[in-house]
Amino acid sequence: MEYRSTLQQAYGFAFNLTAPPVVRSLFAVAMAFVVFGLLLLAIGRDPVEAYTKMFQGTLGSKLGLSEVGVKMIPFVLTGLAAAIPARVGLINVGGEGQLYIGAWAATGVVLYLGVGQIWLMLPLMAAAGFLGGAAWGAIAVFLRNWRGVNEVITTLLSNYVAILLINVFVFGLWKNPDGFGYPYTADFGTEAILPALAGTRLHLGLVLPVIAVVASYLVLTRTTWGYNMRAVGGNPEAARRRGIPVGTYLVIAMMVGGGIAGLAGMSEVAGIQHHLRPGISNNLGFLGFLASWLAGHNPTGIVAASFLLAVIIVGGDVLQFSGNLPSAAMFILIGLVLFFVLGFRRLERATA
Amino acid sequence: MYIFGYRVPLFHSPLSRIAGVAALLATMVLLACGADATSTPRPPAATVAQVATEVAPDTAMAFEPTVDDLAGGSPEAFAAAFEKAIAGSQFRPTSEFAAAAQPLAEGEKLKIGFIFVGSQRDLGYNQAAAEGSQYLEQVFPDVEVIRSENIPETADVQAVMEQMIRDGATIIFPTSFGYSGPTKDIIEKHPDVMFMHMGDSESFENYGAFFGNIWQLEYAAGQMAGNATETGKLGFIAAFPIPQTLLNVNAFHLGARSVRPDVETTFVLTGSWCDPAKQATAVQTMIDAGVDVVTQHQDCTKTIVEAAERAGIFVTGYHQDASSAAPNAWLTGAVWNWGPVYAELVNEIRNGTYKSSVMFVGLEEGWVKLAPFGSFVSDEEKQAVLDTVEALRNGSLQPFAGPITDQDGTVRIAEGVVPTDPELQSISYLLEGITGRTN
Numbered sequence: 001m002e003y004r005s006t007l008q009q010a011y012g013f014a015f016n017l018t019a020p021p022v023v024r025s026l027f028a029v030a031m032a033f034v035v036f037g038l039l040l041l042a043i044g045r046d047p048v049e050a051y052t053k054m055f056q057g058t059l060g061s062k063l064g065l066s067e068v069g070v071k072m073i074p075f076v077l078t079g080l081a082a083a084i085p086a087r088v089g090l091i092n093v094g095g096e097g098q099l100y101i102g103a104w105a106a107t108g109v110v111l112y113l114g115v116g117q118i119w120l121m122l123p124l125m126a127a128a129g130f131l132g133g134a135a136w137g138a139i140a141v142f143l144r145n146w147r148g149v150n151e152v153i154t155t156l157l158s159n160y161v162a163i164l165l166i167n168v169f170v171f172g173l174w175k176n177p178d179g180f181g182y183p184y185t186a187d188f189g190t191e192a193i194l195p196a197l198a199g200t201r202l203h204l205g206l207v208l209p210v211i212a213v214v215a216s217y218l219v220l221t222r223t224t225w226g227y228n229m230r231a232v233g234g235n236p237e238a239a240r241r242r243g244i245p246v247g248t249y250l251v252i253a254m255m256v257g258g259g260i261a262g263l264a265g266m267s268e269v270a271g272i273q274h275h276l277r278p279g280i281s282n283n284l285g286f287l288g289f290l291a292s293w294l295a296g297h298n299p300t301g302i303v304a305a306s307f308l309l310a311v312i313i314v315g316g317d318v319l320q321f322s323g324n325l326p327s328a329a330m331f332i333l334i335g336l337v338l339f340f341v342l343g344f345r346r347l348e349r350a351t352a
Numbered sequence: 353m354y355i356f357g358y359r360v361p362l363f364h365s366p367l368s369r370i371a372g373v374a375a376l377l378a379t380m381v382l383l384a385c386g387a388d389a390t391s392t393p394r395p396p397a398a399t400v401a402q403v404a405t406e407v408a409p410d411t412a413m414a415f416e417p418t419v420d421d422l423a424g425g426s427p428e429a430f431a432a433a434f435e436k437a438i439a440g441s442q443f444r445p446t447s448e449f450a451a452a453a454q455p456l457a458e459g460e461k462l463k464i465g466f467i468f469v470g471s472q473r474d475l476g477y478n479q480a481a482a483e484g485s486q487y488l489e490q491v492f493p494d495v496e497v498i499r500s501e502n503i504p505e506t507a508d509v510q511a512v513m514e515q516m517i518r519d520g521a522t523i524i525f526p527t528s529f530g531y532s533g534p535t536k537d538i539i540e541k542h543p544d545v546m547f548m549h550m551g552d553s554e555s556f557e558n559y560g561a562f563f564g565n566i567w568q569l570e571y572a573a574g575q576m577a578g579n580a581t582e583t584g585k586l587g588f589i590a591a592f593p594i595p596q597t598l599l600n601v602n603a604f605h606l607g608a609r610s611v612r613p614d615v616e617t618t619f620v621l622t623g624s625w626c627d628p629a630k631q632a633t634a635v636q637t638m639i640d641a642g643v644d645v646v647t648q649h650q651d652c653t654k655t656i657v658e659a660a661e662r663a664g665i666f667v668t669g670y671h672q673d674a675s676s677a678a679p680n681a682w683l684t685g686a687v688w689n690w691g692p693v694y695a696e697l698v699n700e701i702r703n704g705t706y707k708s709s710v711m712f713v714g715l716e717e718g719w720v721k722l723a724p725f726g727s728f729v730s731d732e733e734k735q736a737v738l739d740t741v742e743a744l745r746n747g748s749l750q751p752f753a754g755p756i757t758d759q760d761g762t763v764r765i766a767e768g769v770v771p772t773d774p775e776l777q778s779i780s781y782l783l784e785g786i787t788g789r790t791n
Contacts, residue, residue, distance in 0.1 A: 057515055064518075067511050171623060182530075182592055183623055199541070201507065272507050278624075279504060317512050321465065321498030322519055 025294075028344045029308065032336035039332070040323070050323040057318030058311045064318075066200035068310040070272065074099070074264040074281075075306035076209035078288025080216055081133075081261035083297040085141075085151075087220060088253040089233040094140060094155030095261040096285025097162030098133035102262025103269045104166055105132030107185055107276040110192045111174060118191040125192060126208070126266050133262020134255040136162060141254035145247050151254070159285070167278055174276065184277040194271035205267030209303075212260050217299045229253060261285060287313075290334070294341050309334065415491060415699040417692040417718070424745075425689075425718020433717045434696055437709035443557045447704025450558065451544040452522035461496040462523070464488065464698065465516035467509060468501040469528035470626050474652035475674040477625075477688075481527045481550070483672075484690025491695045505530025510538055517545055523701060525550065525694070535559070546701050555708040562697065565714030565773065567603040568744040569686030569722055571751050572737050573668040574607025576683045576725075577645040578615055579733050580666045581608070586617040587638035587646040589656060591625045593790045595778050597649045600670075602783045604647060606751045607740075609785065618643060619788025625651040635659040645683070657682070673723040684737065685723035693719055712777075715745050752776060757784040 037047030058064040078095035085092040106125040115121055140154040167183070176186040194203040220226040231239040232249045240246050264284065273280050287309055294308070295301030316330025323329075422430055438445075446453040456462060464485075472482035478501065485497045498521060500512045509531050513524055522545055526535050529551040539547055539559045552561035577586055586608055588601045601619050608615040618638060622630040632655055635646055645666040648656050653674050660667035661678035669675070669685025700706035714720050722741055725734050743749035756765035758781040765771055782788055 053519075057518065061518060063514050067514075070511075167623070182594075201510065274507070277506075280506070282504060282508075314511070317500060317503075318515050318519070320500045321516060324499075327471075327500070327502040 021296075024344065025341055028340040029337055032333065032340045035336055035340075036333045040325075045323055045325070050319055050325075053322040054315035054318055055311075057322070058315045063200065064314060066197065066202040067314045068307065069202045069206060070200075071310035071313055072303075072306045073203075073205050073209055073267055073271070074284040075288050075291050075309055076303055077212060077264035077267070078261050078285045079291035079295065079302035079306055080209075080212050080288075080299060081137075081257040081264075081285075082289045082292035083295070083299060083302055084216060084220075084257040084260070085137075085254045086292065086297040087226075087229040087233050088249050089236065090141065090144075090250060090254055090257075091152045092137065092140075092155050092254060092257050093152055093289060094137060094158050094258065094285070095264075095288050096281055096283065097155070097159035098136045098258040098261035099265040099268070099281050099285045100159075100162040100166050101136040102129035102133040102259075102265030103276055103280060104162075104169065104265070105129050105262065106266035106269055107174070110188050111185065114189070114192070116189070116191050121191045122194065122204075122270065125270055126263060129262040129266030130259040131262070133265065134259035136262070137254045137258020138251065141251050145250060163278070166276065170277055176275075182277075185275045187275050188270065192270060193274055194267065196271070201272065203267070203271035205271040208263050208267055212263070213299050213303060220299065261288070264288070287334075290338060294338065296345075308337065312337070415692075415695050417696070419718075421689075421692045422718025423689055423721030424741075425716060425721075427718075429713075430692070430696070430717045430719075433711060433713045434700060437711045438700070438705060438707045441555070441707035441709040443555070443708040445704055446546060446701045446706045449543060450522065450546045450701060450704075450706075452546050452698075452701050453704040453706075456494060461494050462492070462698075462702065463516075463519065463521040464495060464497050465513070465519075465521035465524040466497055466499045467503050467512055467516075467524070467526050467528075467531065468499065469505055469530070470502060470651050472499065472501050474626065474654065475657065475677060476653040476671040477651040478527070480672040480688040481525075481690055484688070484694045485525070487691025488694045488698060491691075492698065495698065505534075507534050510534050513538065513547075517542055522546065523548065523698060532561075546706075548697055553710055555710050557708055560697075560706070560708040560711075562693070562711035564688055564690075564693075564719040565712055565777075566686050566688070566720045567599045567776065568715045569720055569741070570600045570603040570670075571607035571610075571744065572722060572741050573647065573684055573686050574604035574609075575611055575740055576607075576729070576733065576737050577604070577647065577666065577668055578608030578611040579736075580683055581612065581615065581645045583642045583644045584612060584615050585641065585643045586615055587635070587643040588617055588619045588786075588788075589631060589634045589638075589646065589648040589650060590619065590621055591623065591650060593621060595780065598782065598790060599776055599779045600649050601786060601788075602779060603751065604668075605783055605786050610740075610751070611736075615785065617786045619782060619786050621789070622650070628652065628655040631655040632659055635663070639663050639665060647685075669723050675724055675726060679727065682726040683729060684725045687721055687723045689719055689721045712773075715741070758782060759784055759786055759788075 040047040040050055058068055078099060081095040081098060082092050105128040109125045109128045113124065136158065140151045140158060143149040143154050144151045170183040170185060174185045176184050194205045196203040228244050229249060231244060232246050236246050268280055269276055291302050291305040291309055294305040312330050312333050319325045319329055320327055417427055417430060419427060452462060466485045468478040468481060470478040472478055482499065485499065489495055489497050498516060498519060503509050503512050505528055509526060516524060524545060525548045527550045532549055532552040535547055535549060536559060539556055543558055545558060547559045549559060549561045551563045555561050588604060590597045590601065605617045620634045622634060624630060631650060635656055638646055646656060646660055647668040648670055653670060653672065654677060657667050657669065657674045657677045661681040665681065666683050667678055667681045668683045669687065672687055673685065675682040740749065750770050752765060752771050754765035754769040755763050755767045758764050764781060780790065782790055
């Protein structure tokens with residue numbers, strides 16, 4: 001190609017385009033860390049010390065590693081919630097809302113179907129969480145199939161509806177009568193709590209992303225369904241002519257995605273919070289969406305991207321007090337990572 | 353390179369390409385420097401700065417606050433509050449277990465962790481606590497404070513505390529009420545670390561609790577509001593109907609009625625300690641209903657204070673002096689004086705004399721103070737409010753002496769009865785003349 005911008009030239013110069021995608025992504029992430037380090041220098045902090053503390057606090061201790069795992073659980077799940085619909089060409093920005101509805105449904109099971117048996121209770125809660133998230137996602141895809149409403153808009157806006165719906169319950173019917181008016185449900189009994197690894201907060205919910213990643217990897221790469229999904233996502237019209245039921249694939253992909261986000265909600269209330277309250281998610285759904293885009297909607301890539309985001313989020317807490325940085329600093333770092341990874345991917349397309 | 357499609361003979365050699373990338377990065381850094389220059393942290397309050405210059409390094413270990421530090425409170429009452437709490441405690445002194453009570457090695461610093469539920473610059477609860485932690489560093493040169501802000505009142509706070517302990521912190525102040533449950537879950541795991549919770553009503557060996565009793569100053573602020581209002585309608589914006597909030601709004605209302613008996617107060621709940629959007633809506637609704645003095649029990653106070661300034665009504669503050677945000681609207685306010693309190697607690701822990709207890713004292717001991725008056729407040733009104741504060745301090749004024757009637761007309765405190773402080777702290781109703789709900 002004749003026309004090349006300076007940035008493309010710099011990138012081509014700095015980095016060999018024939019390198020495998022993993023190495024290219026790592027390079028982009030490294031660039032983000034370099035620029036963030038320069039920003040630290042600019043405000044008079046020592047970047048080497050800050051990064052050392054950040055990685056010691058996350059990867060260098062049992063505590064930090066377990067916290068990274070705790071954060072990865074919802075990131076991977078909500079990442080898959082964006083990636084699976086993306087295979088059929090749907091953009092699901094609704095992971096946050098689906099997570100909340102999943103948490104809501106799991107809490108409903110605890111409040112109304114309390115059975116006192118942990119081996120029955122947890123699967124019931126997980127099933128309810130999955131169905132809740134799936135139903136919430138289904139609204140958007142049905143609106144798309146029947147009325148042609150853009151699912152980006154409906155999934156995004158339904159997040160806020162979901163959050164307000166949770167408020168209706170925790171401020172009203174489900175509020176703990178002994179809670180001084182605080183909008184929390186009563187704490188779950190031990191039969192509804194995912195057991196945690198001794199001394200950490202890393203809980204049994206870890207099996208959920210493992211199962212979800214393996215299953216979605218196998219389905220997407222080893223089955224006809226996965227092949228058909230890619231066909232639908234690539235060219236819906238061609239897929240339709242070949243007899244693939246495109247509408248059904250859209251509905252199922254979105255519902256499975258929503259359901260997986262719902263599982264994240266279930267694992268958050270049952271594993272971390274132990275009751276339902278507003279603000280349980282703290283943007284987990286949106287960060288999972290980021291992870292999916294960072295990974296190019298690839299299930300194994302999502303695990304890597306979630307790991308990176310979890311390290312930054314957990315490390316951000318460490319940076320706050322050891323580097324004396326404001327809490328917004330970690331979002332700047334996440335923003336830089338996104339900028340470089342997606343920016344370089346764009347350049348690759350332009351130069352290819 | 354190309355600019356708008358025109359070929360410009362620049363950046364052709366590898367060296368000039370590196371220069372180009374470097375220039376790009378340098379620009380970003382320079383921009384960041386500029387951004388930082390405009391957002392340097394605000395200096396601590398004037399009183400704090402004065403103390404810093406007065407304290408000589410060699411006397412730093414012996415902490416004795418002055419009357420000025422205590423905003424008029426008596427140093428004797430301040431010291432007595434700590435002695436009484438220690439004497440009444442069933443726990444071991446910190447010298448027997450707390451790592452913080454061990455002498456420091458040469459050049460070593462005592463690390464103290466502070467965790468805030470909101471921003472340290474919220475002109476409210478968290479800023480008051482953050483400035484208290486700065487005071488601590490100024491009084492004790494060998495103390496290093498590490499801070500974490502915007503930590504939700506969920507199990508997430510445990511992760512932050514664990515990281516702080518790993519970083520060497522031996523005293524931790526979880527400054528928000530909602531941290532109590534998650535904190536108590538981990539105190540047994542860290543028997544050498546001293547946790548100082550703000551607001552809990554129980555204590556354990558390495559978990560002390562303390563909070564300030566501030567309702568008297570809400571009464572004084574209410575008196576100022578009663579002087580200022582023309583419509584006779586006051587607004588109180590709160591988060592949850594917990595007893596402390598109900599006591600504040602009742603005291604505020606009584607204070608206003610002491611100078612203007614026909615005052616009506618509207619009590620609105622936002623369901624959040626800091627939701628600026630809901631605060632703005634609440635203020636606007638109140639203004640539309642004719643309210644001309646607003647106050648609040650919220651963590652972040654900026655939105656409401658600024659909204660009052662814009663609307664041309666009056667505001668009284670809470671938690672922190674926010675007069676700078678509303679020069680034409682600010683009357684006065686009831687604010688915390690955490691600096692000396694933190695300093696004395698840390699001093700006791702280090703000396704090994706502290707024993708876990710639940711401390712709850714206020715005006716007389718100087719744990720709370722009246723914020724500065726607005727510049728437009730007349731001298732007579734100032735003096736009247738200061739006289740009220742003095743009467744509350746020495747106990748000659750008892751606003752909750754019966755008869756006290758609730759909003760439904762039921763007499764809650766009979767004639768001739770003066771409720772005790774614990775009774776007031778468990779108040780569950782709103783007084784006559786207040787519109788709002790308690791659930």
